[in-house]
Amino acid sequence: MSTLRRTAGGLLAAMTAMTLVAGCSSDTDGSAVPAPIPASEAPDSFAQVIASSNVDAERYVYPVAEGESDHDQNWVDLFMPKGDHPDGSVPLVVLIHGGSWQSQIGADTFVTFARRLAERGLAVYNVEYRRLGSGGGYPQTFADVAAAIDFAPQIGKANPAIDMDNAVVVGHSAGGQLAMWAGTRHKLDDDEVGAKPKYRPTSVVSLAGPLDMRTAVKLGDDRIVRALGGIPEEVPERYTSVDPIQNIDPSMPTIAMVGAKDRVVPPVVSRNYVDAATKAGGTANFVLLPDTNHVTIVDPAAPAFTRVLETISRAAHNAHHD
Template sequence: MPPSTLFRVLLLAAAVGLAGCAGLPSTSDPKSAAEAYLDPQPPPDAVIVWGPYQRQFGELRMPEGAGPHPVVVMLHGGCWLADYDQGYMAGLADAVRDEGFAVWTVGFRRIGEPGGGWPNTLFDVAEGTDHVRELAAEYPVDPERVVAVGHSAGGQLALWLASRRSQPDDSPFRDETALEIDGVLALAAAADLAGLSDRRTCSDAATRLIGGSPELHPDRYALASPVERVPLGVKQILVNGDLDATWSAPADAYYEAALEAGDPVERRVVTGAGHFELVDPRSSAWPVVRDALRELVDGETPSPAADIAP
């Protein structure tokens, strides 16, 4: 089998597996969803290692112009599992870069590889995000204008980043010097870890991330699950596809909790979209994602309780 054909087969197998974790409705064809990601993915402008472990690196994409440019910290999904990495979000990262943002896609150790899961997955995301300050010494990026964007499991991580300064005093993740996150764009966010654990979603990935059930480790869920960390005190926009029931449930639970806590949060539901359309700049969801990102970076405060169907 030619190498290019083998690559496409392996990529299709991985994407079909990720589609299965996404919980696509029975009317959807996971293979069709996966085939959208068989095109060669665009490479980053630079790959920068920031730590000693294999997954402690970031992919940097820089827009044209002198800068300094606002920064999007991008976090991939895949149920926190070692089977999946940042590759499927490269098209989205390029599209965001073309909108004038520096894009820093953070790698992190995942479940199923040495050091993955509690607590190192979270530590890696935190340290990789803080590395934006180091980037500013070499690249025209603005560490004072940072928005976190995450898809699925990455949506949990993006929301969690905004909680680091307000973690309890005894939390290992509390850091008052953490890079400040100005806003979060959470795409199909896995924002309710206890709910996902109860439903054993995606091969019980949330339970595996935390290292046990909510009954066994309520303290860990309280520190890691965004639904238990509200209010975050930053602008947040949640985007979901109306065909993506599996990942709409945790996002809905988070949305209600954030509203009740008084957070400036908005939810947008894209009609006819599933899980992967949210990270595909060729899909009808892209204008919704693009506009939400612009609002967060431009400093507009979203209005609560808005469902948008383009």
């Protein structure tokens, strides 16, 4: 666990009552307006990044369905361009990190990513969730991501500058799968995890996501097998529920970006999804990045990262103006 998460865990646990109870007020429809943990009280490693940019940031704990939130993991960081902005004027990006659905990598790795997007005039909602090894896996990881996204309207009430009518959800690796799943939860049956969403993104950008999970398993991806608790033949209903290629919504514009040198999630896995979505009548674009692998696609020091930022920024701003 990173220094950020260790420090943040203690901070969040100490401030739970303020954030979830005393720090909330009710708006006119009776729902709670959440109070953030101020960035000034966040860990030094977090505050230093924010202090060096034209970005403000706040951390929120989101509620989970089955009981108390895990304050080390059930949180989101909201990054906003500094200054006053008219209501509904700042496009929203929901950012979901990867890491093979496992606990070794968390949302703190996307602080720079989120900051760079916010510097482009975007509100960025960076999601942390429980993973394998820290209380996650199927179904908990998926329930957490659903809960975090369903909490977004509450964040919008606390931050009226955000355009909540449109949102681009972006994910890397496992987060790419979670992002595509999050964009199509409205297609789930009522008894499936994540069903009946309270908030729906309007477009999706996958960065090296396993968007055809059955093919990925056939190609040797045992990380998916661990996350879902078996191969497709053993738990077919789980794959049917969360595999993006089995849950295409043609009305959801999607972009699948992947590195030509990606050996972790080969480009064919994204290509299959885009081909299937296009055949179904959807708007889906496949973007192959040369000289880019599974890690460098989200590495701020890599040449391809600027194109990644530009693609996300364009998608968010275009959705905002449509």
